Amino acid sequence: MYSYPCALTIAGSDSGGGAGIEADLAAFAALGVWGTAAVTAVTAQNPGGVAGAWPLPPDAVAAQMRSVFEAFPVAAAKTGMLAEAGIIRAVAAAVPAGIPIVVDPVMVATSGARLLAEEAAEALVRHLIPRAAVVTPNIPEAEALAGMEVRNLAGMRAAAEAVLAMGAAAVVVKGGHLAGAPADLLLDREGEALLTGTRSPYDVHGSGCCFSAALSAGLARGMGLREAFPAAKAFTADAISHAVPDRSGRRSVRPLWRCGRGEEKSG
Template structure:
């Protein structure tokens, strides 16, 4: 059994976090395990509240899944506090790919990472990451620079990689342009992935992309191959995004798989 584990917060609206990760794992053919770090009350329009779990509860979940499963990759999302980041960094097994999605603020503007936790994210968790997947606002914080172009994205990726990560994918969905551009920086250099820019916002696309990366790494693809496959996967999930009355669309990892066109 190929398994991947998501360490992230729960999204009651089902569009991001643990819920999006599990849907993504299933669609790619990977058995999904979870370590829940926080519970949120949210929908596609807003985060009404979030409550982080005690660090010991996170450690207990991680120990439970590690003791019973052969885990091919880990993905981290919303971690919430410095104590949880320290716990996760200390508990991750050596030699297993780790995809770090450095979730800081929700799409609706709700802060999901305590201000004093950024230093631990940078100093403890990013050096454990095989791949870090910041969006542009997150990359600006981590790299300490403004980003206005794909060239800036590449420079930010190099700076974040210098923090100890194996590779960095800077996601370009926040950058204006006719095409959506993501930039991968690894030991081999820089590679751009370009895709369609959809005329609507989508909740959960970042979670879906990072989870797909972890799933493809668990299935044995190399970093560059996994990044290309994850980019294609999330574009399909955005293309089939589900609508919610009054809110934004929701990324749909299993959309084309579960709801084929019946003509």
Template sequence: MKGRVLIVAGSDSGGGAGIQADLKAVTALGAFAATAITALTAQNTLGVHGVMAVPVPFIRQQIRVVLEDIGADAIKTGMLHDSATIEAVCEEIAARARGVPLVADPVMVAKGGHRLLAPEAVETLKRRLLPLAAVITPNLPEAEVLAGMEIPDLAAMRRAAEMLLTLGVPAVLLKGGHLPGPTVTDLLATEAGIEALEGPRIATRHTHGTGCTLASAIAAGLAQGMALRAAVLRARAYVRAAIAAAPGIGHGHGPLDHAVTVDPERLAGLG
């Protein structure tokens, strides 16, 4: 096990996204995951049925005690549901983990349509969180909100990626899965330019938690000393393998197989 990742995000009781997906992804890629939970959700593959916020002082305490003892080689943020939470998390990171690479997944809406970020918190996220990040990983609906523009095609994706770089973040992984077509194109944008990362679309409804999983997989790579591009490429390969091996659980958008890297047969007969 190599690399320590602190994950600051919400819990998914269904186990497919949020903290649960984050923990599984980081572990599957051989790093150690610690957490600071920002909210509890009552959730399954059909959607989010309830949300209960964690008090801000307790969020701060979780971050503080983890960093003071275990430390972190990378940090990943997910669901930060309101301005007070964003401000608190950014203050703790800036005070206790300056220089630690941050992968910020700007979670706004669950796959089932439930809003996970208060509308008035968008500007706080842009002003406070994005400048702390080493990379942000928005999907197209999130990028439309952050960039203030519609993104109907690949050309617009490129313009949006360029605009997002002006918000103070050095790298953007803009995920193109919401565009139609047999090929999914993500854009990795940095000051050096924009690289298109393509792959054939996997025909399945079992894609719950792909964004959380991808961002945490990138954070695991950064925590292990990988360069950003290498961490992104490995993370995308891992997510594609996990989608392809999805167990088919639930009646809606089912979870991935986060354990696709694990071979339990190796342990047979060792007990």
């Protein structure tokens, strides 16, 4: 039977197309991976903020996942917005053993809207992080998970160690919220890897989703984490540099920027 790289995103829908399921599927497509999806919540949002969010029943999320796993050779899965503890438990139970999971612990939107119920954080730590091939928190998420302030590279390392102790196989702490040149730190049982980058002159909606989706696509294509990490960072940097502005000038990542081009209209 013909085999092809296939990944599953388990996340909320972003009506503005810049993050969530929409951004994940665009990243999968750009990287040559067949994308499948289980929607956890419907949101009314755009790059300026979240106007509303409606989580789906956990049984509905699990049913979507079962349908995908029955028909497609899913080689990696990723999670985004999971909203509630019941959804987290359903997701953890539905992913078959052996499929690597990239856990993007989406807690609060860039606009400040809460996307994970406070009581659900315990379920994330108990049921999903121990299943994770890699957890990809930004600085506020790393602080929330580790219960500590993160102000520099040493803090990133300490937070990563705390999340690693929760049972994850690896952690990538994304340093974009810190001052100075942005750096991302990978920590696993073998040691660490640090990647630095150039700060974008503008804020971009969906960069975290794009990165975790690209990381998942790399795993689905057979890359090891140490290979997929720099590839995902480079891919996300390109998606940021070609970001799409909305009417007010707020920008969203553009994973499929090579398709159709049109850069002259995007700035």
